[in-house]
Amino acid sequence: MKANWLWxxxxxxxxxxxxxxxxxxxxxxxxxxxxxxxFQLPAHPPTGxxxxxxxxxxxxxxxxxxxxYYSSSFAIQTxxxxxxxxxxxxxxxxxxxxxxxxxxxxxxxxxxxxxGAGITFGRxxxxxxxxxxxxxxxxxxxxxxxKGIEWGHIKGFVLxxxxxxxxxxxxxxxxxxxxxxYAGDNMNMTENxxxxxxxxxxxxxxxxxxxxxxxxVPMPISTLLASLLGLGRTRLxxxxxxxxxxxxxxxxx
Numbered sequence: 001m002k003a004n005w006l007w008x009x010x011x012x013x014x015x016x017x018x019x020x021x022x023x024x025x026x027x028x029x030x031x032x033x034x035x036x037x038x039f040q041l042p043a044h045p046p047t048g049x050x051x052x053x054x055x056x057x058x059x060x061x062x063x064x065x066x067x068x069y070y071s072s073s074f075a076i077q078t079x080x081x082x083x084x085x086x087x088x089x090x091x092x093x094x095x096x097x098x099x100x101x102x103x104x105x106x107x108x109x110x111x112x113x114x115x116g117a118g119i120t121f122g123r124x125x126x127x128x129x130x131x132x133x134x135x136x137x138x139x140x141x142x143x144x145x146x147k148g149i150e151w152g153h154i155k156g157f158v159l160x161x162x163x164x165x166x167x168x169x170x171x172x173x174x175x176x177x178x179x180x181x182y183a184g185d186n187m188n189m190t191e192n193x194x195x196x197x198x199x200x201x202x203x204x205x206x207x208x209x210x211x212x213x214x215x216x217v218p219m220p221i222s223t224l225l226a227s228l229l230g231l232g233r234t235r236l237x238x239x240x241x242x243x244x245x246x247x248x249x250x251x252x253x
């Protein structure tokens with residue numbers, strides 16, 4: 001297994017440990033966590049007046065160059081933060097995961113415009129508003145926002161994104177459940193591993209209960225200006241998105 005699915009086995013092992021099952025396998029969990037660590041990328045250099053970011057990961061080991069919402073928000077980043085809640089005794093690892101999230105959101109906040117819409121790219125776009133999950137998971141794990149960002153900003157990113165989706169009427173079927181697609185029912189948006197049940201992944205976006213005590217505030221002024229001026233992309237790291245047989249197919253710029 002060479003992808004974010006390793007986290008499923010980690011969480012299964014944590015559950016077995018919690019109930020005192022003799023099926024708990026700490027050796028396997030340790031191997032899985034070590035393997036996941038190999039997915040991490042080095043910090044990218046500073047852009048403009050900003051510092052670099054060290055929160056990025058591939059969705060796979062060295063040689064796998066897929067950087068999308070799996071490697072960033074709704075899979076690996078979110079799983080790392082969930083781990084800090086389920087295994088707080090693993091202090092060193094948990095602190096590392098929290099620091100990664102704080103660094104990552106300095107890039108990630110530029111993925112959204114002032115209306116809350118996010119960049120559409122990568123795999124499993126049928127998960128829709130799950131892409132906001134890193135912000136929600138920070139609240140769930142009580143990870144303090146990095147310098148220059150407040151909890152009100154975090155809440156603002158989550159709520160603006162959810163409101164943007166609430167204004168897309170074609171995402172729902174007649175019974176109120178989500179369609180398989182993006183802005184509407186569209187099987188062209190699916191991957192070979194997708195199914196209607198997978199749409200439950202959108203629930204990773206919803207940790208709003210942890211943000212109730214904070215007032216939602218607009219985007220940080222630097223992010224808003226970059227968005228309005230079309231400069232938001234200049235803050236993002238230059239990593240290949242997909243690796244083809246003769247080199248990178250597309251770049252994340």
